[in-house]
Amino acid sequence: DAGVTQSPTHLIKTRGQHVTLRCSPISGHKSVSWYQQVLGQGPQFIFQYYEKEERGRGNFPDRFSARQFPNYSSELNVNALLLGDSALYLCASRTTPGQGDTGELFFGEGSRLTVL
Amino acid sequence: AQSVTQPDIHITVSEGASLELRCNYSYGATPYLFWYVQSPGQGLQLLLKYFSGDTLVQGIKGFEAEFKRSQSSFNLRKPSVHWSDAAEYFCALSGGSYIPTFGRGTSLIVHP
Numbered sequence: 429d430a431g432v433t434q435s436p437t438h439l440i441k442t443r444g445q446h447v448t449l450r451c452s453p454i455s456g457h458k459s460v461s462w463y464q465q466v467l468g469q470g471p472q473f474i475f476q477y478y479e480k481e482e483r484g485r486g487n488f489p490d491r492f493s494a495r496q497f498p499n500y501s502s503e504l505n506v507n508a509l510l511l512g513d514s515a516l517y518l519c520a521s522r523t524t525p526g527q528g529d530t531g532e533l534f535f536g537e538g539s540r541l542t543v544l
Numbered sequence: 545a546q547s548v549t550q551p552d553i554h555i556t557v558s559e560g561a562s563l564e565l566r567c568n569y570s571y572g573a574t575p576y577l578f579w580y581v582q583s584p585g586q587g588l589q590l591l592l593k594y595f596s597g598d599t600l601v602q603g604i605k606g607f608e609a610e611f612k613r614s615q616s617s618f619n620l621r622k623p624s625v626h627w628s629d630a631a632e633y634f635c636a637l638s639g640g641s642y643i644p645t646f647g648r649g650t651s652l653i654v655h656p
Contacts (some may be wrong), residue, residue, distance in 0.1 A: 461643070468649075470647050475645055478623035520588075532578065533644060534590075535589070
């Protein structure tokens with residue numbers, strides 16, 4: 429079975445540009461979360477989506493936005509890129525919230541964003 | 545508020561030696577606790593998890609962790625480390641929101 433897939437795996441942007449990152453969850457998983465991992469740090473929560481609705485938002489500026497599609501895949505968008513946005517962006521899916529859910533996440537391999 | 549502290553940024557052990565990685569948490573009730581491992585350039589893989597019941601939990605790759613409520617700790621252990629265990633290890637806590645909070649990680653270095 430396919431795990432969580434993310435694209436692109438690597439990308440380079442310049443300051444002020446926009447980026448879109450994509451994620452497909454494990455089949456049957458309806459919840460997707462996005463995390464930012466800066467080098468040397470643990471993952472920081474950005475967004476959680478379930479059934480196409482935002483269910484949680486971390487402490488990130490409005491330049492960060494996301495959405496979830498009817499097939500449960502998701503996009504993370506970042507506008508007006510800053511040098512500090514350089515990071516590994518991780519997508520994770522999980523089982524349906526409320527049905528024995530404990531928050532266990534299944535991660536993709538991430539999208540490495542470099543902002544120059 | 546919930547938080548996770550991993551006090552050790554780096555741990556160096558010799559291959560075959562035992563290992564203990566520390567994790568302390570702050571949460572007002574019994575949390576769900578996790579240990580994840582991240583190899584270079586990879587995503588995170590779940591090693592083990594604690595929900596309730598037996599406070600000693602077994603995971604993959606020979607790892608185990610013990611939940612100690614009195615010490616607010618969930619330390620990860622392995623009796624004999626292999627060179628392939630070299631990686632970054634993250635402790636995480638999931639409370640009522642079911643949105644995990646991660647520690648900053650501990651980098652494990654294994655000497656031959």
